[in-house]
Amino acid sequence: MNCRPAVTFLALTLLIPLSLPAADIYLVRHAEKVQDDSEDPDLTQTGRQRAANLAVVLKSAGIEKIYSSDYKRTRETAAPLAEGLGLEVEIYDPKALESFAERLMALEVNALVVGHSNTTPELAELMGGDGGTPIVEDWEYDRLYLLQTENGHVTGTILLHVPPATSPPH
Numbered sequence: 001m002n003c004r005p006a007v008t009f010l011a012l013t014l015l016i017p018l019s020l021p022a023a024d025i026y027l028v029r030h031a032e033k034v035q036d037d038s039e040d041p042d043l044t045q046t047g048r049q050r051a052a053n054l055a056v057v058l059k060s061a062g063i064e065k066i067y068s069s070d071y072k073r074t075r076e077t078a079a080p081l082a083e084g085l086g087l088e089v090e091i092y093d094p095k096a097l098e099s100f101a102e103r104l105m106a107l108e109v110n111a112l113v114v115g116h117s118n119t120t121p122e123l124a125e126l127m128g129g130d131g132g133t134p135i136v137e138d139w140e141y142d143r144l145y146l147l148q149t150e151n152g153h154v155t156g157t158i159l160l161h162v163p164p165a166t167s168p169p170h
Contacts, residue, residue, distance in 0.1 A: 024061065027147065029143060031073070031076075032141050042073065047076070050141060050162055054081060066112045066113075066114075067104075069116065097122055101127045105128075117135040120143070128153060142161040
């Protein structure tokens, strides 16, 4: 019995790089919200324009899943991209970030997660990325994290910015 074909096959498979599952996960805080006493405010006109800009920025990113906390401002931020891609916005619980982070990493699909100033950096860190400095609650709405993953692990964090309402992207 000749074992050479099996040995040759094994040697060749060890030389060929394996294709590991990879995904890009985008994390963003909701866009500008109405400043009132409401616990669940809508987006302002500026916020709606920034949400539209986010959709333009991510339209070719291969997004397969979109997640939002269950607040108007986050759902309204996710809506333009979801509508443009024909996807449903799935609700997640921002009080259960650790289990949500594990779920996101296990999915290995390109995704957008819309959260809040306090949950977005924390989620980045729970997934193994760099949360950076705290998001400034009063005015910082443009930070967009790109967590690059491979085989269930974050391999890089890139900090991007969503263009402001006054300069729509092309």
